[in-house]
Each structure stands twice: as C-alpha cells, then as structure tokens.
Amino acid sequence: MFIMIRDMISKRLSERTSRMKLANTTAKNIFLFFALISVFTTIGIILSLFINSTGFFSKVSIVEFLTGTQWTPLFSDRHFGILPLVTGTLIITAGAAVISIPVGLCSAIYLSEYAKPKIRKVLKPFLEVLAGIPSIVYGYFALTAITPLLQSLIPQTEIFNAASGSIAVGIMTIPLVSSLSEDALRAVPDSLRHGALALGSTKLETSLRVVVPAAISGISASFVLAVSRAIGETMIVTIASGARPNFTLNPLESVQTMTAFIVQASQGDNPHGTTGFYALFAVGLVLFLITLIMNIISHSIVQKYRKEY
Amino acid sequence: MDENYLKYRKLKNSIFHFVILLVTILAVAMLFWLFFDIFKKGLPWLTQQFLSGYPSRFPKKAGVVPGLVGSVYIIFLTILFSVPVGLGCAIYLEEYAKNNRFTGFIKINISNLAGTPSIVYGLLGLAVFVNTFRFGRSILSGALTMSLVVLPIVIVASQEAIKSVPQFLRHGSYALGSTKWQTIRKIVIPTAMPGILTGIILSISRALGETAPIIMVGAYSFVSSLPENILDSFTALPIQIYDWTGRPQADFKGVAAAGIIVLMGLLLTVNAAAIVIRNKFQKSLD
Numbered sequence: 001m002f003i004m005i006r007d008m009i010s011k012r013l014s015e016r017t018s019r020m021k022l023a024n025t026t027a028k029n030i031f032l033f034f035a036l037i038s039v040f041t042t043i044g045i046i047l048s049l050f051i052n053s054t055g056f057f058s059k060v061s062i063v064e065f066l067t068g069t070q071w072t073p074l075f076s077d078r079h080f081g082i083l084p085l086v087t088g089t090l091i092i093t094a095g096a097a098v099i100s101i102p103v104g105l106c107s108a109i110y111l112s113e114y115a116k117p118k119i120r121k122v123l124k125p126f127l128e129v130l131a132g133i134p135s136i137v138y139g140y141f142a143l144t145a146i147t148p149l150l151q152s153l154i155p156q157t158e159i160f161n162a163a164s165g166s167i168a169v170g171i172m173t174i175p176l177v178s179s180l181s182e183d184a185l186r187a188v189p190d191s192l193r194h195g196a197l198a199l200g201s202t203k204l205e206t207s208l209r210v211v212v213p214a215a216i217s218g219i220s221a222s223f224v225l226a227v228s229r230a231i232g233e234t235m236i237v238t239i240a241s242g243a244r245p246n247f248t249l250n251p252l253e254s255v256q257t258m259t260a261f262i263v264q265a266s267q268g269d270n271p272h273g274t275t276g277f278y279a280l281f282a283v284g285l286v287l288f289l290i291t292l293i294m295n296i297i298s299h300s301i302v303q304k305y306r307k308e309y
Numbered sequence: 310m311d312e313n314y315l316k317y318r319k320l321k322n323s324i325f326h327f328v329i330l331l332v333t334i335l336a337v338a339m340l341f342w343l344f345f346d347i348f349k350k351g352l353p354w355l356t357q358q359f360l361s362g363y364p365s366r367f368p369k370k371a372g373v374v375p376g377l378v379g380s381v382y383i384i385f386l387t388i389l390f391s392v393p394v395g396l397g398c399a400i401y402l403e404e405y406a407k408n409n410r411f412t413g414f415i416k417i418n419i420s421n422l423a424g425t426p427s428i429v430y431g432l433l434g435l436a437v438f439v440n441t442f443r444f445g446r447s448i449l450s451g452a453l454t455m456s457l458v459v460l461p462i463v464i465v466a467s468q469e470a471i472k473s474v475p476q477f478l479r480h481g482s483y484a485l486g487s488t489k490w491q492t493i494r495k496i497v498i499p500t501a502m503p504g505i506l507t508g509i510i511l512s513i514s515r516a517l518g519e520t521a522p523i524i525m526v527g528a529y530s531f532v533s534s535l536p537e538n539i540l541d542s543f544t545a546l547p548i549q550i551y552d553w554t555g556r557p558q559a560d561f562k563g564v565a566a567a568g569i570i571v572l573m574g575l576l577l578t579v580n581a582a583a584i585v586i587r588n589k590f591q592k593s594l595d
Contacts, residue, residue, distance in 0.1 A: 021488065023488070023490055024488040024490040027489075027490040027493070028401075028405050028489075028490070030397060031397045031398070031400050031401035031404075032405070033397075034393070034394045034395075034401065035397070035398040035401040035402060035406070036415075037398065037460075038398060038415065038418055038464065039414075041422060041433075041457050041460070042418050042421070042422060044437055045425070045429060045430075045432075045433045048433050048437055049429075049432065049433075049436075052436055102332075103332050103335070106329040106333065107332060107333040110329040110330055114330070123333060123334075127333075127337065129340060130336065130337075130339065130340050132514060132580075133340075133343070133518075133573075134517070134519070134520070134572065134576075135520070136518060136520045136550050136551055136554075136572075137343070137347070137518070137550075137569050137572070137573070138343075139551075139554065140347070140550065140566070140569060141343050141347070144346070144350065144554075144566075145343075145346045171336075171339050174336050174339075178336075202318050202319060202321070202322040203322050204325045204326075205318070225424065228424055229426075231426070232425070232426025232428065232429070234426065234427065234428045234520075234521040235521055235551065239554055239555070259426065259428050259521070262428055262432065262525070263521060263525070266435065266524065266527075267524065272440065280432065281432060281436070284428070287426060287429060288425065288426075288429050291426055292421065292425075294424070295420070295425075296421075298424075299417065299420065299421075
C-alpha cells in the first residue's frame, strides 16, 4: 500500500520535472527563433534591395549610375546618374554636422564638467525632448519658420532650399551628440580630473586637454552616428529642401537627397516593374551601404580605443 | 608676468564657461521657438470640426479622425508584434546565449539595425510585405514594417533591464530548484518590468511620429472612411500632417500645425503614462 503511494508520488514528480524541463527547452528555442528574426530582417533588407536593384542595373550600367551628373527618372529623356542625389545628401549632412557637432559637444562638456547638478537636472530633459520630436514636425518647422527667416536674411533663398533642411536636421541631431558625448565624458574617472587640477590646471585645461582626449572614442562615435542619422533623415529634407535633383553645392538652392527621391518616387506613378520603380531600390541600396559603413566605423572606433581605466 | 599669465588662463576659463553655457541655452531655446511657432500657427485651427472631422479639400472642414484611428491601429499592432519578439530576443541574448561568435554577430546585427535609416525599412516593407506577401497597401503591411523599425529599441531596452536584475535573485531561485524558464518568468521579467516598459513606451513614441516607412508601404493621405479590418487601406496622423504641409493653400499650414499639436499631445500623454506606470511598478518591487 505504502509502496504504491510512494511510487505514484515519485511518478507524478518525475512527470512534473520532465514537463518543466520540456517547457524550459521549448522556451529556449522560441527565444532563439525571436533572436534570429533580427538576423532575418537584415537578410531581408539586403535581399530585397539587391534583387530589385538587378532589375535596375540590367537597364542602366553601374558606371553611368555612379558617375552620371543628371538624375531625371521621370522625364522622357531619362538619365540615371546618382551624383546630384549624392551632392544633395552631402550638403544637407555637412550643414547638419556644422550645427550638431559643435553645439552638441559644447553642451556635453558644459553638462558633464561645468554645470551644477541642479542646473544639469533642469537643462538635460529639455535636450532629451528635442530628440523625441518626430522628424515630420522638424520638417514643418523648417519649411514654415526657418525658411522665411533665411529669406528675410538672404533674399535670393529659394522656397525649398538645402540650408533650411540642414539646419533642422542639425537641431534634431544635437541631442544625439550631446547625450552620447556626455556619457563618454562622465565615464572618465575623477582621478584623472583631480590629477590635472592638482597640477594647477584650470577647469578649461582639464576639460580640453585631459577629459576630452580620454573620452575621444565615445565622442567621435557620437559624431559618426550623428552624420549617419543625417544621411538617412527623410521627412525634413523631403518637406523643406525640395525635389529637384540639382548637381550643386549651393545651399540656397533646392536639392533632392537620396531619401527624398525614394519618398517622391514611391508616391508618383512608377508601376511595379518599371526602371523608375527599380531605381528606388538602387538608391536605397547605396543609402543602406553608406549607413552600414558608418555604423561599422563608429562601432570599430569604440572597440579600438576602448580604454580600461 | 606669471601673475598675468594666471589671470589670462582664468579669464579664458570663464569665457569658455560662458560660451558653452550660452550654446546649451541656445539649443534649448530652439525647442521653445519650435513649440511657440507651432502653437501660434496651429491653435486657431484646433477646432471641434478638426478633432471630429474627416479629410477635406477645404481647410476649414479638414479633420483628423481617420489619421488618429489609423495611428491607433498601427501602434496597437506594432506593439503586439514587436514586444514579444524583442523581449524574447533580449531574454535569449542575456539569459541563454553563450558568449561566442554567433552571439556577437547577433549583437552587432542589432546595433546595425538600430542605425539603419527608417526609409530603408520602408523599402523592405514595400518589397516584402506589400509585393511578395501581397498584403497590399494595408494596415498590416504598415504595422509589420513599423514593428521592424522599433524592434531594436525594444531589444536594447529589454537587454538593459534584464542586465540590471541582480544575480543573487537568480541564484536564490535556482537554489529552490526552479528551472531557467521558471526563473525568467517568475523572477527576471517581473524585476525587469520597469525597464521593459520604458522600452515599450519609447517604441510607441517612435511609431507614432515615424512617417517615412509607412509612406513607402503606401499609406494614403485621403481616406474618407475608417478601416474595418487590418487588410484595409489606411492613413496615419503623421501622413496627414505631411499631406497638409505640402498643400499650396496657406490655410492648410495652419491645419498641419493643429495636427502637430494633436500628435505632440499624444506623445506627451504616452510618456506621462509611462512615468506613472513605471513608478507604480518600482514601488511594488521595493
């Protein structure tokens, strides 16, 4: 009798244990599958860009695509030279970097080295809000506030112009530079600061000659990320900088970036299967490769110069 | 001479202090300029008609309802898809994965996905969900695309949250004979909940404002009826704002600003809710 009960209990227990173990392995496999979805996403991006681009490159030679200075996919006299889109992206990015990098770095140094905790607590959330504003809002702001201001300063500014777009992109990426750089600066141990101050350095000398150089990897990674974000920024430039593929470096003229072309072409009449439709993916491929390289650079900067204090 | 040099160095320091303070305040001032500008342009258009109406060719009759409904659909489905997958991925990486090259590859891959422009996800959605799977220009295509955009945010936030769960809690659970899965379910996830919720809120905010990917999968700007199922065509709040901004009539700029006020109001509400929920969770744990 007792033996029967004991056997029953032990059978129940072992059943329960094996059920628990089964649940454990099932859970693990499901999570592994979820982790693989992120890899599938990358593969999906690469495949869809490559496969659809072959439809484009069977009609247009790669040399013409990369060296042509005319981008007129919607005209009857069609040209597919990507350079005007590249210069468009280039001025937007350069203009944005001129704003976001110095301003972002200055606020990072201020918040990390100079600001009293109370002031920092007040200012930092505002900068974070700046990062949370959707890009469509910046686009509206660029078109309806920055452009009129530019036009009142320089009358020959066109309604759609590269400058206003790049100013807005610059403002949007300030928080990216400032928060990542501030993290890097704050990670520098106080012993280094104390050492410099004990040698008689002023706060300025300590900050610029000791703390910033010690944090340079994190700081430069934030610059690369800000530039990469500016290259991929879409709505601001679509709204404020126009839709004219313009082989120029004049920021007061209308330009078209790679991203703005993708939006424009997806909305226009480019039925599935036409060269114009595939051009979307060819431009997307170039954009993806550029940002991929930037990401790898920022990653390797952090890896290479990672300092152990 | 030395005295003067010291004075000069101190002066330089003070000037530098002043300049970087000024620059920081300037950046914050941009925020105020932006808010002020949008409120000034949008408030007169934020009427009962706008909040309860449908899109129209006439600025005075334009309404925001289909955009709002579309955005709610998108957000709801995006969270439904991305949270289980993102959280699962984070659990795998932090709790199960061995520290080998494969795991390193997945991690690099995620950080690269986080840096990929959202418009590229739009191209992916167009090629895969719209054309290959034939979901068409539907809510489903939009939400799947958006899920991929926010996936890295959910993963990274959940990873951070799981990492911050102290090791002794896990050891205590194992010592009582729990399996790994039981430990994760009963100990790790509840303890990491505030951080996970932060990630979810961040991705809701992102999905609310993100415009480019759903333009690519074909959100329409002029939708006169509300969607009935997830394969219906749709519009979303940022799409409406984009459309109104691009219209030639000056009055539509005001309508667009009113749309932006609604969008920012939603973002503010979501984030405020997040803070409340997070504090509640944190208290119950303490």
